[in-house]
Amino acid sequence: MGSAAGPGNSGREASWAGDANRALNRDKSGGGKATLLLLADGRLPAGGHAHSGGVEEAVTDGRISGLDDLRRYLEGRLWTTGAVDAALAIAAWDLGDAVPLPDAAWSRLDAEAAARMPSPALRAASRAQGRGILRAARRMWPTPWLGDLAGIHPDGPLSAPALGAAARAAGLEAGDAALLACQNATTGPAWAAVRLLGLDPFSVACLLAELAPSVEAVAAEALSQGAGIDVAQLPALGGPMTDVAAEVHASREVRLFAS
Amino acid sequence: MGSGKTALVAALARSLSDERSIAVVTNDIYTTEDAEILRRAAVLPDERITAVETGCCPHTAIRDDITANLDAVEALERDIPGLELVIIESGGDNLTATFSYGLVDRQIFVIDVAGGDKVPRKGGPGITGSDLLVINKTDLAELVHADLAVMAGDAARQRGERPTYLISLAADPKGGPVAEWVRRELRSPACIAVAGR
Ligand SMILES: Nc1nc2c(ncn2[C@@H]2O[C@H](COP(=O)(O)OP(=O)(O)O)[C@@H](O)[C@H]2O)c(=O)[nH]1
Ligand SMILES: [Mg+2]
Numbered sequence: 001m002g003s004a005a006g007p008g009n010s011g012r013e014a015s016w017a018g019d020a021n022r023a024l025n026r027d028k029s030g031g032g033k034a035t036l037l038l039l040a041d042g043r044l045p046a047g048g049h050a051h052s053g054g055v056e057e058a059v060t061d062g063r064i065s066g067l068d069d070l071r072r073y074l075e076g077r078l079w080t081t082g083a084v085d086a087a088l089a090i091a092a093w094d095l096g097d098a099v100p101l102p103d104a105a106w107s108r109l110d111a112e113a114a115a116r117m118p119s120p121a122l123r124a125a126s127r128a129q130g131r132g133i134l135r136a137a138r139r140m141w142p143t144p145w146l147g148d149l150a151g152i153h154p155d156g157p158l159s160a161p162a163l164g165a166a167a168r169a170a171g172l173e174a175g176d177a178a179l180l181a182c183q184n185a186t187t188g189p190a191w192a193a194v195r196l197l198g199l200d201p202f203s204v205a206c207l208l209a210e211l212a213p214s215v216e217a218v219a220a221e222a223l224s225q226g227a228g229i230d231v232a233q234l235p236a237l238g239g240p241m242t243d244v245a246a247e248v249h250a251s252r253e254v255r256l257f258a259s
Numbered sequence: 260m261g262s263g264k265t266a267l268v269a270a271l272a273r274s275l276s277d278e279r280s281i282a283v284v285t286n287d288i289y290t291t292e293d294a295e296i297l298r299r300a301a302v303l304p305d306e307r308i309t310a311v312e313t314g315c316c317p318h319t320a321i322r323d324d325i326t327a328n329l330d331a332v333e334a335l336e337r338d339i340p341g342l343e344l345v346i347i348e349s350g351g352d353n354l355t356a357t358f359s360y361g362l363v364d365r366q367i368f369v370i371d372v373a374g375g376d377k378v379p380r381k382g383g384p385g386i387t388g389s390d391l392l393v394i395n396k397t398d399l400a401e402l403v404h405a406d407l408a409v410m411a412g413d414a415a416r417q418r419g420e421r422p423t424y425l426i427s428l429a430a431d432p433k434g435g436p437v438a439e440w441v442r443r444e445l446r447s448p449a450c451i452a453v454a455g456r
C-alpha cells in the first residue's frame with residue numbers, strides 16, 4: 001500500500017542520503033535480505049533471460065571472444081551503464097510510494113533516463129525489460145501506485161526506473177535498488193556470454209565474484225551522489241559503441257537475444 | 260524441428276479465422292523464420308503475427324519466464340480489440356518442451372511419423388501431459404517404415420484419457436480434426452500453445 005507521504009522527495013532524503021550500509025542492514029519490516037535476493041535472482045520471471053546486455057552483438061562483431069574481453073566489457077558496463085542505472089533506480093525509488101503518484105516527476109525521470117540512451121533499439125529493449133519487471137512486481141507486491149506507474153508509461157518504464165519502483169514496492173531501501181541495477185548490469189551479460197561462447201561457467205562465476213566489490217562500490221557511489229540531486233544532474237556516463245552496436249544488433253536477421 | 264508446428268499453426272489460422280479473431284506469436288530460435296513463413300502463407304494479416312526472441316533458451320520463454328510471450332500477447336490484445344484466440348508456437352524442439360499454464364489455456368504437442376515410430380513410447384512431458392498429441396505426416400509412414408498402429412497404441416498407453424490425432428497436414432492443410440478439437444475445447448478468449456519436435 002502507498003504511504004501517506006506527499007509527492008516529492010524532501011521528507012525522505014534523510015532516510016537514505018549517503019548511507020550505503022543501509023542496503024544490507026535494516027530493521028524495518030517488509031523488504032529484507034531475502035526479498036533483495038529474490039529480486040536479484042535471474043530466474044525471476046521478469047524477462048531478463050532474453051537480453052544479453054549487448055554481449056551478443058559484441059560477440060558477433062568480435063569485441064568479445066573470451067574471458068579477458070568479457071572482463072573488460074563487464075567493467076566498462078558496470079562503471080557506465082551500471083552507474084547510470086543505479087542513479088536512475090535510486091531516483092525512481094525516491095519517487096515511489098507517493099499518493100497520488102507524482103506523474104510529472106515520473107515523466108521527467110523517464111525523459112532523463114531516455115536521454116541517456118541515444119539508441120532507439122536500446123530504449124525499446126529497456127522498456128520491454130521495464131514492462132517485465134513491473135509485471136512481476138505488481139503480482140508480487142500489489143500496490144495501487146505500481147498500477148498507476150504502468151498507466152503513466154504506456155510502452156513500459158525503462159528498466160532502471162522500473163527496478164527502483166519494484167524495490168520500493170518490495171519494501172527495500174534505495175541502496176538495494178542501486179545494488180540491483182549494478183548487479184543486473186553485470187550478471188545478465190555475463191551469463192549470456194556463457195551461452196553464446198560456451199565459456200567455462202565457473203570461470204565466469206569467478207569473474208563475477210571478483211567484480212562483486214566493484215558492484216558494491218558503484219552502487220554506494222550512486223547512493224552517496226543521489227541525495228537530493230535534480231534528475232537532470234544525474235550521471236550520464238556511456239559508451240557510444242553501446243548504442244551503435246545495439247542498432248546494428250536490432251537490424252540483424254539472425255539473433256538469439258532481444259538485445 | 261520440422262514436425263509441422265508452423266504448418267499446424269497455419270492450418271488452425273486457415274480453419275478458424277473466419278469464425279474467430281486470431282493472432283499468432285512465434286518463438287523462433289535464431290530468426291523470425293516461422294513468423295515469415297506464416298506471413299508468406301498469408302493465413303493472417305501481418306499485424307496479427309508477432310515473433311519473440313528467446314535468448315538461446317526457447318524452453319525458458321514458454322515455461323519458467325513467460326514474460327516475453329505475455330508481453331507479446333498483451334500487445335496483441337491492446338492493438339486488436341476483440342481478439343479471441345492467440346496461438347503460440349514454441350521454438351523448442353525436444354520432448355521436454357512444455358508450456359506454462361500461466362501463459363496458455365491448452366497445449367498441443369506435435370511429433371511426426373518421420374521422427375520414427377518409437378517416439379511415443381519414449382514419453383516425456385510433451386507426449387504424456389499435453390492436452391492434445393498430434394502425430395503428423397502420416398503420408399510418410401510407408402516411406403519411413405513407421406507403424407502407425409504402434410505409434411497410436413504407445414501414445415494411448417502414455418496418455419490415458421488424453422486424445423491423440425494422427426494426421427497429415429500435407430493432405431489436409433486445414434488440419435480438420437485439430438481445428439474441430441480447438442472449437443470444442445475452447446471458449447474465447449483463449450490462448451493455445453503448439454509445441455513439439
Ligand atoms: N510430408 C509431409 N510434410 C509435412 C507435413 N506437415 C508439414 N510438412 C513439412 O515439414 C516441414 C517442416 O514443417 P514446419 O511446420 O516448418 O515444422 P516446425 O519446425 O515443427 O514448425 C515443412 O517443409 C513442411 O512443409 C505433412 O503432413 N507431410
Ligand atoms: Mg516452426
